[in-house]
Structure formats: structure tokens, C-alpha cells
Amino acid sequence: MFVFSLASYAQQLRFVTVDLPPFHFMGADNKPAGALVEVIEALMIKTQFSAQIEFIPFARSYDLALNNKNIFMLSLMKSSDRKDLFQWVGQIFKSKAFLVGLRNRSDIYISNIEEAKSFVVGTIRGYHSQQHLKKAGFLEQKITIYPLVIHICGVCSLNNE
Numbered sequence: 001m002f003v004f005s006l007a008s009y010a011q012q013l014r015f016v017t018v019d020l021p022p023f024h025f026m027g028a029d030n031k032p033a034g035a036l037v038e039v040i041e042a043l044m045i046k047t048q049f050s051a052q053i054e055f056i057p058f059a060r061s062y063d064l065a066l067n068n069k070n071i072f073m074l075s076l077m078k079s080s081d082r083k084d085l086f087q088w089v090g091q092i093f094k095s096k097a098f099l100v101g102l103r104n105r106s107d108i109y110i111s112n113i114e115e116a117k118s119f120v121v122g123t124i125r126g127y128h129s130q131q132h133l134k135k136a137g138f139l140e141q142k143i144t145i146y147p148l149v150i151h152i153c154g155v156c157s158l159n160n161e
Helices: 002-006 035-047 058-067 128-135 153-158
Strands: 013-017 051-055 071-073 121-124 143-146
Touching: 013 058, 035 051, 058 071, 121 128, 128 143
Parallel strands: 013 051, 013 071, 121 143
Antiparallel strands: none
């Protein structure tokens, strides 16, 4: 399906994305790297197309893909709100959003989304989780919006005591 859709484009293809290891990130040599980047590079060789991969903030990537032709956005979460807005190439991985808190705050226990509304929560600007929180009735002042993805998973797994 991906190769078929490429056949209709004669110019250089433009891919926009955020840093999301191990799928796509800026490598040590300051060039795009990662599993999905390798797939794109292999497809470009096979189809004899050229590609430009840009790392830009999520909200800007989303806006470019939504409002321009021939823009591919990598790793966009497919949701019911978005499914008819784009031509989807295929599923790369599954992702879930969840709430996390500090381990030393044992006084906080949340069993459902309603109970979370009394706390300030954080998400990434333009992410599906931001839209989900608004739909769930979170007040704007209770949602902290971050412009960048902050990767803490490696720290979490290393400090698992």
C-alpha cells in the first residue's frame, strides 16, 4: 500500500516527525536514524524516489500534514477524530496513553478519569491525549501543555529499585 501510494508523486517526498526513539530520531552523525527511517530509506531505493525527513514540533508537523499535499507524518496516532482527515499508510506500532505520578506520592490514588480532574496533568501540544483530556471535561488550567516530547522511559527502567 505504501509503495502504491508513492507512485503518484513525482517530486521529492517530505516526511515530518518528532524525535521518537527507536522509530525515528536524530542520530549521532546528525542524520535521521531509527527503525522507521530505515524502512523509508529502503523504500526510496526500491522506488527511486528521494526523501527529506524533518524533525519539527508535533503541532507544526500535524498542521503541515493536515493542510498540505504530499506530506507524510510519521507515527501519528490514528483516532476516530483523525481517521477521515488523512490517507493512512499502515500501522507501525500500538501506543497507549496513561497517567503516571511520583512514586513517593502514595497519598494519590486515581481509579478513573473523573478522579484525575482535581490534579494538574501534562501532555504534549497537539497530541491525541490533549484532545482526549479536553473531551473528558478537564479544565484548560488543569492541563499543562509541553511543546516537546520528553523521553523518560530509559530513566524509569534504569532506576527500577
